[in-house]
Amino acid sequence: MKKVISVLTVFILISCGSTKTSDPKALYEVLTEQSDGGGNIKFFEILTEPNEIKMLENDPLLKDKMKQDDINNSNYVILNMGEKNTGGYSIGVEKVEETDKNIIITVKEKSPAPDAMTMQVITYPYTVVKVRSKKEIIIK
Numbered sequence: 001m002k003k004v005i006s007v008l009t010v011f012i013l014i015s016c017g018s019t020k021t022s023d024p025k026a027l028y029e030v031l032t033e034q035s036d037g038g039g040n041i042k043f044f045e046i047l048t049e050p051n052e053i054k055m056l057e058n059d060p061l062l063k064d065k066m067k068q069d070d071i072n073n074s075n076y077v078i079l080n081m082g083e084k085n086t087g088g089y090s091i092g093v094e095k096v097e098e099t100d101k102n103i104i105i106t107v108k109e110k111s112p113a114p115d116a117m118t119m120q121v122i123t124y125p126y127t128v129v130k131v132r133s134k135k136e137i138i139i140k
Helices: 002-015 050-058 068-073
Strands: 028-034 043-047 075-080 090-098 102-110 126-131 136-139
Touching: 028 090, 043 050, 043 136, 050 068, 075 090, 075 102, 075 136, 090 126, 102 126
Parallel strands: 102 136
Antiparallel strands: 028 126, 043 075, 075 126, 090 102
């Protein structure tokens, strides 16, 4: 009987855990991080103009995550890793720092371990980040 009560107590505590939501006051938000769908070459693109940003609304993964107010008050960054011959690659944000004049984004690229078993498939990893600022962006 004590075991059943213990198991139920643990289950209830786990069920009541908080869920992770995006912080509306955070400096940045990763809108999507995909292993496929990016471009053929490695590049980082910063979208600052509303007409550039509007093009992202054509992407079905992004259209519900973008609001008109964000388009006017935020910059968007596309981090593209380029063509990879196997699965297991990803690109993302390690950290974002704000200074008086600019925003510094440190990019983190992940590759599969040399001895890892990976899918033999061409992938195009990319990430789209919304930066809640119109300051100049520097990518490291």
